[in-house]
Structure formats: structure tokens, C-alpha cells
Amino acid sequence: MRSLISALLLVCAAAASANPDLWRGEWPRTDFTMTSVQDWSQIRSGGPPRDGIPALSDPRFVGVSVNTGLAAVEPVISVELPGARPRAYPIRYLIWHEIVNDRIGNQPVAITYCPLCNSALVFDRRTAHGVLGFGVTGKLRHSDMVMYDRETESWWQQATGEAIVGRLTGTRLRALPAWMESWAQFRQRNPDGLVMAEPDYSRDYGRNPYRGYDTSRQPFLYDGAPPPHGLHPLERVVRVGDRAWPLTRLRREGQVAEAGVTISWRSGQASALDAGRIAKGRDVGSIRVTDAAGQDVVHDVMFAFAFHAFWPDGIWMTGR
Incomplete structure (x- = not known):
């Protein structure tokens, strides 16, 4: 019961904080x-x-x-x-x-x-x-x-x-x-x-303030639906338009040519969201996306939950 009450209080607090009238002073x-936002509770303070x-x-x-x-x-x-x-x-x-x-x-x-x-x-x-x-x-x-x-x-x-x-x-x-x-x-x-060059701010550049984030169980402040196909919410996917290729597939196959693009994976890039120091992060590899003419294509390497949230009707290129 206590956990239920706590959950309800959090929901109420989130709803209150989502009222745009409270933001007008700032x-x-x-x-x-x-606005194109239909549900103000989607917007939260980070x-x-x-x-x-x-x-x-x-x-x-x-x-x-x-x-x-x-x-x-x-x-x-x-x-x-x-x-x-x-x-x-x-x-x-x-x-x-x-x-x-x-x-x-x-x-x-x-x-x-x-x-x-x-x-x-x-x-x-x-x-x-x-x-x-x-x-x-x-x-x-x-x-x-x-x-x-x-x-x-x-x-x-x-x-x-x-x-x-x-x-x-x-x-x-x-x-x-x-x-x-x-x-x-x-x-x-x-x-x-x-x-x-390094900015003139007092920051510990090179440190990851989100240590262990991309191997955590859930995204921060996200309560939307999980991605389909059994994908972990924090698995990286390569988004091109409204299509998403899981990085695990690309890493396994090395190169995929589908839907008018060629996506190549290459080892050697550390995850910025893994270890306490960015340089110590595990190897997640690098992606290049090109079209039939060999020109670079606009894309994003984002987490699966985010693709599903913003492209709920998107196409998942799982190769299955």
C-alpha cells in the first residue's frame, strides 16, 4: 500500500510539474x-x-x-x-x-x-x-x-x-x-x-557523469512503452528516416545493404556512457551510412526506446 501511495504521489507531482502555467515565470x-504536444505530462524537468x-x-x-x-x-x-x-x-x-x-x-x-x-x-x-x-x-x-x-x-x-x-x-x-x-x-x-578545443568551463572533461547508463535496466525519466522484438530499451539502433537497424545486428554482419542505404560497422569507438572515464568505455564501434552513390546519409545512433517513442510506427530492420 505504501508503495502504491508513493507511486500515486509521483504521478500527481509529474502532472503538476507538467502544467505550462508553472513555466511562464521562467x-x-x-x-x-x-504547441504540437498533446500531453503536457510528457515534458518533465531533467x-x-x-x-x-x-x-x-x-x-x-x-x-x-x-x-x-x-x-x-x-x-x-x-x-x-x-x-x-x-x-x-x-x-x-x-x-x-x-x-x-x-x-x-x-x-x-x-x-x-x-x-x-x-x-x-x-x-x-x-x-x-x-x-x-x-x-x-x-x-x-x-x-x-x-x-x-x-x-x-x-x-x-x-x-x-x-x-x-x-x-x-x-x-x-x-x-x-x-x-x-x-x-x-x-x-x-x-x-x-x-x-x-577544450571550452573555458570548470568541468572534468573526459569524465562520464552518466556512468553505467547504457547498461542500466531503464532509461532515465521514461515511462513509455518498451521497444518491440525483445530489444533492450538501451540497445543502440541506427535510425535512417523512420527505419531502425539494431547495432547488435550490424556488429554481427559487419555491413548491411537495405532500403537504399549501406550501413557499415567498424570497431574502435568507446561508449561515452559506460565507464567513469569515457576513454575506458567498452567498444561499441562506429557506423557509416551511405547511399547508392556513396554519399553520406543523415542518420542517428540512438537508443531503441527513443526511436520507439518518437517513431511509434517506425520500421524495425531486425533481419528476422
Whole structure:
């Protein structure tokens, strides 16, 4: 009985915290009357307040030959845009900041990483409403980071790149081809590349504040349906559009050519969400996704529960 009462109290507390009227003091410029969210209880506080996780803007870069202290197996988000020097954004920084507002050549971009969903996506910051700059709300929906733009203070879902609350509701950001790989893999392929320099914040960069998360039983602050096909909620899947390939299958087969894409797996990248030090994480490997012409394809390597939450009618490419 006591556990039942506790559960009911938690439900009531969650419902109360989901009332947008309670957020207006912190978000006076956000138009909560405009939203695509049908159930406000889906949006929860992740703990930190607005900008409690500080997004970065205009970071410094150094050449890959500079000693940055990065271990060979540490994960980076690689961005290789035409006409620009390739850039690597180390997860050891993004795990603490989650968003980097940058400009590559003439293209304004947002490099995003949600540790709770393992979702790493790069967006074009140009929209019909102008160039936007992004910060972290401190809110979660289906355990995924809710971003906000500083121009209208509309709220955006990181996993989908769509505005879900505020004046820009329904607007979608254009995702750009990018991928996670090891620092050694990026450096070997791009001897003239650039890597983001350590930010000027007091953080223990290289430490994983989510130790053991990707082998835990349940996602943080997620009470939605589990993924189908017996997949563990925290198993990594490669999402391309509305399709998801389990990483266990890709690791076993090495390469899969289906649905117009070729997905290749290669060992050598440490999980950022495993050991206390990122460099000590177990090997989860790196993924590249290309089309029939060999061009890189927009994709995400996210947890199975998150794919199921945001693409409930998605197609599971289990190979069975």
C-alpha cells in the first residue's frame, strides 16, 4: 500500500510539474498556446534549470596534430561539409554542454548530443524565420533533450529537430550528414582536419557523469512503452528516416545493404556512457551510412526506446 501511495504521489507531482502555467515565470517569451504536444505530462524537468547545461557558441579549433589529451578511442561527432576543413566535436565536451552553435564556412550549424538518448545530430540553423541560436531548456520529453531558440524561445525536440512549443511550432530544422566515430578514425582520415578545443568551463572533461547508463535496466525519466522484438530499451539502433537497424545486428554482419542505404560497422569507438572515464568505455564501434552513390546519409545512433517513442510506427530492420 505504501508503495502504491508513493507511486500515486509521483504521478500527481509529474502532472503538476507538467502544467505550462508553472513555466511562464521562467519562460515569459514562450507562447505556450502554440504547441504540437498533446500531453503536457510528457515534458518533465531533467533536473538542471534553463541554461543549467550551458550551450556553447563559436568554439575554438586546433589542428588534429595538436595534443588535446583525447584518447584514440574517444568518440567525436564528425562533420565534413563541402569546401570546408573537416571538424571533430569531442563527446567529452558535448556530454557536459549538449549543444554547440557554430559556423562552418558560411553555414551556421548546431551540433547536438543528448546523452540520455545517445542521439547526436547536426542541424542547419538557417530557417525561414532567420538564423537561430540554441540553448538547453533543462526539460526532457521521452527522456530526450528539449532545446530552445534564443530568438523566439520556442522549444525544440532534439531527436526530431522540430519545434514543439511556441511561435515556431511545426518548423523543422534541416539535419546535415554527420556521424560518431573514434578520434583516431577521424584523425587518420583527415590529417588536415580541425578539432574543437577544450571550452573555458570548470568541468572534468573526459569524465562520464552518466556512468553505467547504457547498461542500466531503464532509461532515465521514461515511462513509455518498451521497444518491440525483445530489444533492450538501451540497445543502440541506427535510425535512417523512420527505419531502425539494431547495432547488435550490424556488429554481427559487419555491413548491411537495405532500403537504399549501406550501413557499415567498424570497431574502435568507446561508449561515452559506460565507464567513469569515457576513454575506458567498452567498444561499441562506429557506423557509416551511405547511399547508392556513396554519399553520406543523415542518420542517428540512438537508443531503441527513443526511436520507439518518437517513431511509434517506425520500421524495425531486425533481419528476422
